[in-house]
Amino acid sequence: MSVTQVRSAWKRIERWCRTNDPQRLRELNPGASKKDLRALEAATERQLPDDLRTSLSIHNGQPLRCRSDFFIGGLRLYTCEDIAREWSGWRCSLYANRQTDDLSHRFFPDNAIQHHYFNDGWLPLAKENGNSIAVDLAPGPTGTVGQIIDFGRDIYNPGVIGASWGEFLYSYADLLDIVTEISDNPKAVYEGFYRTCDLNFLDALVWWARDGRWPIVRFDPAWRTSDVMALATGISKSRDFSAMPILADALQDAGCQSEAVLNHCRDRGCTHANGCWVIDTLVSGNVTEPRWCHSD
Numbered sequence: 372m373s374v375t376q377v378r379s380a381w382k383r384i385e386r387w388c389r390t391n392d393p394q395r396l397r398e399l400n401p402g403a404s405k406k407d408l409r410a411l412e413a414a415t416e417r418q419l420p421d422d423l424r425t426s427l428s429i430h431n432g433q434p435l436r437c438r439s440d441f442f443i444g445g446l447r448l449y450t451c452e453d454i455a456r457e458w459s460g461w462r463c464s465l466y467a468n469r470q471t472d473d474l475s476h477r478f479f480p481d482n483a484i485q486h487h488y489f490n491d492g493w494l495p496l497a498k499e500n501g502n503s504i505a506v507d508l509a510p511g512p513t514g515t516v517g518q519i520i521d522f523g524r525d526i527y528n529p530g531v532i533g534a535s536w537g538e539f540l541y542s543y544a545d546l547l548d549i550v551t552e553i554s555d556n557p558k559a560v561y562e563g564f565y566r567t568c569d570l571n572f573l574d575a576l577v578w579w580a581r582d583g584r585w586p587i588v589r590f591d592p593a594w595r596t597s598d599v600m601a602l603a604t605g606i607s608k609s610r611d612f613s614a615m616p617i618l619a620d621a622l623q624d625a626g627c628q629s630e631a632v633l634n635h636c637r638d639r640g641c642t643h644a645n646g647c648w649v650i651d652t653l654v655s656g657n658v659t660e661p662r663w664c665h666s667d
């Protein structure tokens with residue numbers, strides 16, 4: 372199942388790149404040879420899951436110096452050689468198979484992943500700064516061999532972000548389609564994302580992978596009805612956000628169906644303290660650029 376998923380995910384990703392971002396496609400290496408795969412297994416003393424092996428034999432990651440990252444805005448996809456090198460770097464570090472401090476780290480889901488800074492059953496597949504996504508070949512009691520996890524220096528709630536590499540890549544292909552839906556210019560979405568997003572890109576990817584929510588939304592000028600604008604301007608002036616749920620109703624009346632926008636307005640746990648992206652977007656009138664949604 373997962374192997375079929377990998378093949379069809381790559382077909383979809385390649386097709387998407389051909390239409391929207393040919394450079395990204397040129398910067399994917401050709402497939403790894405059997406010899407490359409054997410060398411990786413020998414170096415890591417692990418047998419690769421079938422879907423990962425298939426994926427590497429379709430595209431052996433990306434070259435070291437490439438302009439486009441594989442995952443939008445960050446994360447270069449590793450070659451067999453990179454995986455072996457990263458893995459051995461971690462394994463020789465002080466963090467290998469060392470229990471994390473329970474006060475600083477929370478794992479998601481708690482028992483699906485070993486509570487380590489790094490475990491030698493984790494093969495890193497892509498990285499942005501100090502943070503990686505990896506295939507987990509030594510899961511916790513409720514985890515699955517071959518699940519995809521995130522871990523790294525700045526990640527305090529590491530955990531499962533996909534049941535397998537095949538599933539993860541397939542969802543990524545879905546995500547690329549969402550990017551096309553929210554913008555006529557997908558390249559601008561990547562760039563806008565990187566410019567405006569104050570979170571680590573990996574956090575956004577995790578958010579999307581775990582909750583099925585992609586934190587970018589496109590506003591529609593039609594949502595700025597007189598009702599909506601009266602409420603938004605009032606909230607903006609008074610900085611009193613108690614009318615946010617009423618604003619949600621007004622937005623809905625104006626035809627807004629965006630869950631990201633509506634849920635944000637109705638979320639009672641939200642303080643909107645550092646300036647609210649929904650209010651700011653409506654009041655500024657800059658509703659044509661895709662917007663990055665965050666908790667405020």
Ligand SMILES: [Zn+2]
Nearest residue numbers: 643647648667
């Ligand atoms: Zn807000």
